[in-house]
Amino acid sequence: xxxxxPLSPETLWAGYPHTLLxxxxxxxxxxxLGWWFHQLYVIHSEKPRKDHWQMFSHHxxxxxxxxxxxxxxxxxxxxxxxxFMDFCDxxxxxxxxxxxxxxx
Amino acid sequence: xxxxxxxxxxxxxxxxxFLVSWLVTRQIGLVFVIQTxxxxxxxxPKGWNPEEGQFYTERTIHIFLVDLSLLLCLTTVWFYMxxxxxxxxxRGLGAEDSRSDDEDEGSPLExxxxxxxxxxxxxxxxxxxxxxxxxxxxxxx
Numbered sequence: 001x002x003x004x005x006p007l008s009p010e011t012l013w014a015g016y017p018h019t020l021l022x023x024x025x026x027x028x029x030x031x032x033l034g035w036w037f038h039q040l041y042v043i044h045s046e047k048p049r050k051d052h053w054q055m056f057s058h059h060x061x062x063x064x065x066x067x068x069x070x071x072x073x074x075x076x077x078x079x080x081x082x083x084f085m086d087f088c089d090x091x092x093x094x095x096x097x098x099x100x101x102x103x104x
Numbered sequence: 105x106x107x108x109x110x111x112x113x114x115x116x117x118x119x120x121x122f123l124v125s126w127l128v129t130r131q132i133g134l135v136f137v138i139q140t141x142x143x144x145x146x147x148x149p150k151g152w153n154p155e156e157g158q159f160y161t162e163r164t165i166h167i168f169l170v171d172l173s174l175l176l177c178l179t180t181v182w183f184y185m186x187x188x189x190x191x192x193x194x195r196g197l198g199a200e201d202s203r204s205d206d207e208d209e210g211s212p213l214e215x216x217x218x219x220x221x222x223x224x225x226x227x228x229x230x231x232x233x234x235x236x237x238x239x240x241x242x243x244x245x
Binding site for chain 2: 009010012013014016017051054057061062064068069071072073080081084088091
């Protein structure tokens, strides 16, 4: 299968059963999985928030997606999703300390 | 951290950057991903051969699409909530700007009775601590 352009979306799919992962990708993926399990514990150990059930369903959905895409070798598109979903979180360590007044 | 240095503009800017990056990645980016799966996943050779690591059927892709759409719905709700916070802050800041002219007369007196009632309700030292932090936050705002 020819890949016209390395940045095109087709690169995500070409040569599909990507059974071998780069070590960092594998680490990132499994760390994400662990993180969401941890968050599932965290939201039940803290005082429940307003969006508790939303968070809960989000974590369950994330875990489902991660496990199924990892098992079925859809890790390339999965990594894209991870990157998109995580990008904002870079700003989170800055935000709560600065703007805690706004959220609560 | 920035807040304690009274750099409220920086605080504003961080929040705006956060909202914009959320919009670009979690809303638009996720739609892009869903669209990509919908349009390009047919490039994969069809078949269900777990021994070779190949798991492509129409149904698999549809389940992934539904799951990601649910994820998109969840992030949309959160984004809406974050935008509402931003709107409230904008309104609150506007109110404070007009209020801060006669700062010493108006607002502190309004806040004080409220603080006392909550203190009575809590009925203890814990209440006082809450009140102090609450008052601090209100003044900062």
